[in-house]
Amino acid sequence: MMPARNRTDGGRRGILRLQLLSLLPVTLAAILNSGYQYLNGLAAAPGGDDLRSQLARGLASSFEGPGLYEYFAVGLAQLLPMLLLALLVGGFWERVIAERCRRPIEPGYVLIALLFTLLLPGAAPFTHIIFGMTCAILLGKGVFGGDGKSFLSPVLLGVAIVQVSFASASGSHPLWKGVAGYAGSDAFALYHRGGEAALAQADIDLWSAFFGAIPGPMGTTSLLAVALGAALLLLTRVIAWRLLVAQIIGLIAIATLVDWMGAETGIGAMPAYWHLLLGSFAFGAVFLGCDPVASACTNPGRWIQGFLIAALVILIRVANPTHPDAVIPALLLASILAPLIDHAVIAWNIKQRARRHV
Numbered sequence: 001m002m003p004a005r006n007r008t009d010g011g012r013r014g015i016l017r018l019q020l021l022s023l024l025p026v027t028l029a030a031i032l033n034s035g036y037q038y039l040n041g042l043a044a045a046p047g048g049d050d051l052r053s054q055l056a057r058g059l060a061s062s063f064e065g066p067g068l069y070e071y072f073a074v075g076l077a078q079l080l081p082m083l084l085l086a087l088l089v090g091g092f093w094e095r096v097i098a099e100r101c102r103r104p105i106e107p108g109y110v111l112i113a114l115l116f117t118l119l120l121p122g123a124a125p126f127t128h129i130i131f132g133m134t135c136a137i138l139l140g141k142g143v144f145g146g147d148g149k150s151f152l153s154p155v156l157l158g159v160a161i162v163q164v165s166f167a168s169a170s171g172s173h174p175l176w177k178g179v180a181g182y183a184g185s186d187a188f189a190l191y192h193r194g195g196e197a198a199l200a201q202a203d204i205d206l207w208s209a210f211f212g213a214i215p216g217p218m219g220t221t222s223l224l225a226v227a228l229g230a231a232l233l234l235l236t237r238v239i240a241w242r243l244l245v246a247q248i249i250g251l252i253a254i255a256t257l258v259d260w261m262g263a264e265t266g267i268g269a270m271p272a273y274w275h276l277l278l279g280s281f282a283f284g285a286v287f288l289g290c291d292p293v294a295s296a297c298t299n300p301g302r303w304i305q306g307f308l309i310a311a312l313v314i315l316i317r318v319a320n321p322t323h324p325d326a327v328i329p330a331l332l333l334a335s336i337l338a339p340l341i342d343h344a345v346i347a348w349n350i351k352q353r354a355r356r357h358v
Contacts, residue, residue, distance in 0.1 A: 012108075012147065018236050019111055022229035023287070026118060027079070029211075029225035030218035032068075034122040034175065035075030037215055039066050041174025052078050052122075053173075078122040078175065079218060085126055086113035089133040097142040108147040112136055115155040115287060118219025119280065119328075120162075120182065122175035128182075132162040151339055153294040156332045163328060178202065178215025184325025185216035187278045188317060192266045199274075209277035220280040230286040239290035242299055246306020247285040251275055254314045267318045280327040281313060294335035301341045308341075309334045 038056065055077035066074075090109035098105045116136055120129070136158025144150035163182045170176045180186045190198040199205070204214050212222025220226075233239045255272035276282060289295065289309055296305045309330050316326035 015238055016107060016111055018232065018238050019287075020114065022232045022238075023114055023118070023219075025225040025228040026219045026222065026283070026287075027114070029222035030118055031075035031079050032071050033075065033212050033214075033221050034078045034218055035066075035071035035073065036213055037177070038074050038078060038122065038174050039070065041177045052081055055081070075122075079117065082120065082122075082124060082126075082129055083114065083117045085129050086117050086133050089113075089130050090137050093134060093137040093142065097137070097146075101146075103146070106147045108141070109137060112141070112154050112158075115219075116158050118283070119155070119159045119217050121179045121216075122218055123171065123173035124182070125169075128162055128166055128169065131165070132158040135161045147293075150293060152335055153288055153291050153331070156288055156294070156328060156335060160328050160332050179217070182217075184220070184327065185214070185279050187214065187216075188267060188270075188325065191270055191274065191278075195269070196274075204278075206273070206277065209274075214278075216278075217280060220283040223277055223282050226282045226286055233286065233290070239286070239292070240295070240299075240302050243290050243295055243302040243306045244285060246303045247281075247289055247309050248276070250307040250310025251281065251313065254311055258314060258318055270317075275314065275317070279325040281325075284327040284331050285309070288331050289334070291335075294331075294338060296338045296341050296345075298342050298345045301338070301345045304341050304345070305334050305338055308337065 035056075056074040059073035059077050087110065090113045091105075094105050094109045113133065116133060117129075120132075136154040139161075140152055140154025140157035141147070141150055144152075159182070167181060167183070169181045170179070178186050180189065187199060187202070187204055190202055190204075194201070208214050209221075210223050212225060214221050230239075230244065234241055234244070252272040255270065255275045258268050259271065261268070289306070296302045312330035312333060313326045316330060320326075
C-alpha cells in the first residue's frame with residue numbers, strides 16, 4: 001500500500017499540473033497581447049534598450065505591418081525573461097527553505113511564479129520581480145511551513161507588496177501605456193473622466209476587452225482565456241463553483257445596485273459588464289479568489305466570501321477612483337477573513353443543532 005504522505009504529495013502534484021494547464025490559454029493570450037501592445041505603443045514612446053527590447057528586436061523579422069508571428073515573438077520576448085527570473089528567485093528561496101527545514105523541495109513555487117508574472121505589466125523592472133517573488137515565497141509560504149499551510153495566497157501577498165512599495169512605477173516604455181503602475185489597468189480612470197466615449201477613444205470596446213487586446217497586467221486582459229481556464233478547473237473540481245459564482249453574481253448585483261442609486265457619471269455609473277471585462281477581476285476571481293488555500297472551506301462561507309470580494313471591489317472602485325482596479329486589496333482582505341468566516345459558519349451550525357436537541 002502506498003504511504004499516506006506519497007498519496008498526498010501525488011494529489012498535490014496532480015492539482016498543480018491542472019492549475020498550470022488551466023493557465024496555458026491565459027499565458028498565450030498574455031504573450032500575444034503584450035506583443036500587440038508593444039508594437040502599437042512604439043509610435044508614441046521609445047522601445048527602450050533593456051534586455052527584453054533587445055530580444056524583441058532580434059526575434060521580430062520586421063516591425064512594419066506586424067502579423068501574428070511578430071506579435072507572438074515580441075510578446076514572448078517580454079514575458080519569458082520575467083517568468084524565468086521569477087522561477088529562478090522562487091526556486092532559490094524554496095531550496096533554501098527546504099534545506100533549513102530538512103524537507104524535499106515543493107514544486108508549488110512554479111505556480112506562484114507564473115501567477116505573479118501574469119499579474120505584472122510587461123515593462124516591470126527585474127529588480128521589482130526579485131523583490132516581489134522574495135516576499136511571496138518567504139512571507140507568503142515559507143514562514144507558514146510550505147505548500148497548503150498558509151491562510152494567505154503568496155501571489156497576492158507578493159503583488160500587494162510590490163503595489164505598495166512601487167506605487168508610482170511607470171515610465172516611457174510602450175508597455176506602461178494604459179497601465180497605472182502595478183495597480184492595474186488605467187481604463188477605470190478613463191471611464192471615470194469620460195465614460196464609454198473615453199474608452200472608445202482609447203480603442204477599448206466590448207470585443208477587444210473580451211478577447212484581450214487592451215492594455216493591462218499581462219495575464220488579466222482576456223476574459224475568453226480566463227473562462228477557458230476556469231472551465232478546466234471547474235470540470236476537474238479543483239476550485240469550488242459556489243465561490244466563483246458568488247463572486248460573479250455579487251459583482252453584477254452590487255454594480256447594478258450602485259448604478260440604480262442614481263450616479264450619472266464616474267465609476268458609479270459603469271455597467272456591470274464593464275466591471276467584469278476591465279481590470280483583473282475575472283483573473284483574480286478564478287485563479288486567486290478560488291485558491292483552495294486562501295478561501296473558505298464551508299459552503300455557506302464560500303458564498304459569503306464571494307459576495308464580500310465583489311462588494312469590496314465595487315466599493316473601492318466607486319469610492320476611490322484613483323485606485324484603478326481594487327482587485328488585489330479586495331482579495332487579500334477576503335483571504336485574511338476566510339478563517340473567521342468559516343469559524344462563524346461552524347459556530348452558527350453548532351448553535352442551531354444544539355437548539356434542535358434541547
